[in-house]
Each structure stands twice: as structure tokens, then as C-alpha cells.
Amino acid sequence: MATNSLTPAAERIVLHALEHFAERGYDAASLNDIAGSAGIKKASLYAHFTGKDDLYSAVLNLALQHERDYVAAQFKAENSAEVPGECYVTNLQTRYAQSAALRFLLRAAFYPPAPLEHKVKADFGEYLTFIRGHFQACLERSYAGISAPRADLLAEAYLALIDSLNVELIYGNDAAYLRRFDAIRQLLSIIGLPLVERSAPDMR
Numbered sequence: 001m002a003t004n005s006l007t008p009a010a011e012r013i014v015l016h017a018l019e020h021f022a023e024r025g026y027d028a029a030s031l032n033d034i035a036g037s038a039g040i041k042k043a044s045l046y047a048h049f050t051g052k053d054d055l056y057s058a059v060l061n062l063a064l065q066h067e068r069d070y071v072a073a074q075f076k077a078e079n080s081a082e083v084p085g086e087c088y089v090t091n092l093q094t095r096y097a098q099s100a101a102l103r104f105l106l107r108a109a110f111y112p113p114a115p116l117e118h119k120v121k122a123d124f125g126e127y128l129t130f131i132r133g134h135f136q137a138c139l140e141r142s143y144a145g146i147s148a149p150r151a152d153l154l155a156e157a158y159l160a161l162i163d164s165l166n167v168e169l170i171y172g173n174d175a176a177y178l179r180r181f182d183a184i185r186q187l188l189s190i191i192g193l194p195l196v197e198r199s200a201p202d203m204r
Contacts, residue, residue, distance in 0.1 A: 006058065010048040013038045014058045021059055022104035026113035031055070053115050060108060060116075064123055066101035068130055075134040084138040085158050088131075089165070089184060093177060096169045110170050132159050161187070 006014060016038040020029040031052055035042040049055040074088040096102050105124070112120035136155040140146060161184045168177035 007048065010058070011062075013040070013045060013048055014055070014062050017055050018059050018062060018104055019100050021056060022100040022107060025107060025111060026052075026056060026116075053113075056113065056116060057119065059104065060120065060123060063101040063105045063108075064127055066099070067105055067127065070095065070099070070102075071131055071134055075138050078138060084142050085135045088135075089162070089181070092162070092165055093169065093181075106166055106170055109166075128159055128162075131162065132156075135159075157187075 013034065017029070017034045020034050020037070029052075031045060032042050034055070035045045038045075045055070049058065071088065074091060075085070078084070078087045096106070105127070108120050109124040132155050135158045136151055139151055139154060161180075164180050165177060165184075168174075168180060
């Protein structure tokens, strides 16, 4: 179900479900609890969704929409003094703490529910491609003379680094996250891109 086709009542249910699935995962989340937090009875939930899988799919669509909008805004906000993609990397840990959509999305990608594994993997793959596209476009704007092979290589490397940070976000290892964050900044300098000196994100 596309998020833009949801009724206001269905969208309210999806927003409550997003919080539940983000914190509990697919198996532990209860339709009774979701319905209760939305202020309806479980039977009323079925007027909008055929079941848990249908609701989870709607939550996935909403989370992807939110995070694509966020990614686009982060890359748009970068200024010429920053390394391409630095703004998104710098704010990733804070975004994870503040956004149920990102927590849900990463949890879904790392622990996809068996009935929806194919959809989750396909949709998350498209989301990563979306990030890659924004990074590469930013790279090409900042370095007009960069060759296509080099731009492709850096875009793939950037995704690998983002994935590495996502792992530590999921497992909650702040020390490892900080080490990897610092390594990303150093790697950017090694490959010859200008590196802006800035403090590491607050890990508290």
C-alpha cells in the first residue's frame, strides 16, 4: 500500500506502528498494542489493513519516504567547504537517535521478517541506491573533472562506509562507531579529497 493512498485514520495507525516495530521488531510487536496506542480496537485495525504483514509493509513505505526526504535534505544542505557526503555522515548518529523511521529501517534490513524478506531487501537496496546517487551527484558537482570510474569507486566506497556505521548503530557500540567515524574522515583525506576539520559527533 503506497503511503500517499492512506486515509488519515490509516496513516495514524501506521505512525503508531512505526514506533512499535522500530522498538520491538516484527515478531514482538503486537497488533493489540498498536491498535491501543492508536486509540482503536484491534478489529478496527482490520478495516484498514489485512493483517500484520500489510501493516508492516505500509510502515516500511512510510519509513523509506521519511528517510529519502532526509537524505535529500542532508545532501542539499552541504556547502562547498565540506567533503561530499560529509553532512549526512556527521549527522547519522543523531538521526538514528531521533528518528524512529531510521531505527525501523535499519532493524528491518538487518532482521527482515521472513514473510516480507524479499520486499524489505529490495526496498532497502533501492534506498541505498538513492543515497549513492545523491553522493555521486554531489561528488560530480564538487569535482567537475573527476573521471567516471573514480566517481563510481568512491560512491561504492561511501556506501560501504555508511553500512559500517549502520552496523554499529544497530548493535549500540558507541566506541566502535566513533572509531569508524574517524576512519571515514581519514580515508577521505587519503584518497585526496579536501577534509574539513570538525569534531566527532557527540556519542553520549
